[in-house]
Amino acid sequence: MPLFGSKPNAAVIVATIRALKCHGGAPVPVPGHPLPKEYTGENVGWVEAGAASNLNHIINVVKKAGINPVVCINAFYTDTDDEIKAVRRVAEAAGARVALSRHWEKGGDGALELADAVVDACNEPNNFNFLYELSAPLRDRIDLIAREVYGADGVDYTPDALTKIKAMEADAEIAKMGTCMVKTHLSLTDDPNLKGAPKNWRLNIRDIMVYKGAGFVVPIAGGIKLMPGTCSDPAYRRIDVDVKTGKVKGLF
16 A cells, blocks of 8 residues: 555656667667767657657556656757657657757756656646556556556466465465566566567566565566666676785776
């Protein structure tokens, strides 16, 4: 249940032109390599395609929860007016408020439009509802999240994950915990290379963990790394120690 009976009034979906281009057909950036030139030049078609697929999907997920979506266009100097207009057009047609935010450039003053949009969304009535009840079986919850949130056709488990989940479902204490999915943020699927809003796919659960202190069962989808605080190409991969001097090389 929400803390002290509270409930969310709105959800802010942060979108960048670069991310929408990636979901709309632009070359996928490779960690550790220079950003492809396509991301610094105008391409309204890629932006529209990414917004119509990936962004629209996420807007609909928020609306499905019964709360009001606000799309924040996190603008950068490489974004063009026509690209920004394309995002506004697609998101507003999907039923979301849209605000342009230039906080990277102007600090708090650059986020005033976003602040106003969030206030308006919070003042509008909503019909918040949970996707599942805690009494629902764990595998049913995972299947519901996969289908309703990610757009999957179903869920597949590795043998180890299936063995663990059956044991968890038989444990009354664990069975009533919440569900916190672990999955790549780079795709709606568990494959970071699949962009947009893919169809005809199944979510792959390779492992499942329990965090009793936090009160969550944590299904792990795909090959995502669990080490916190690291990017796709972390600097530690280029750190070495000179065995003769004991000095660390490559740290800075």
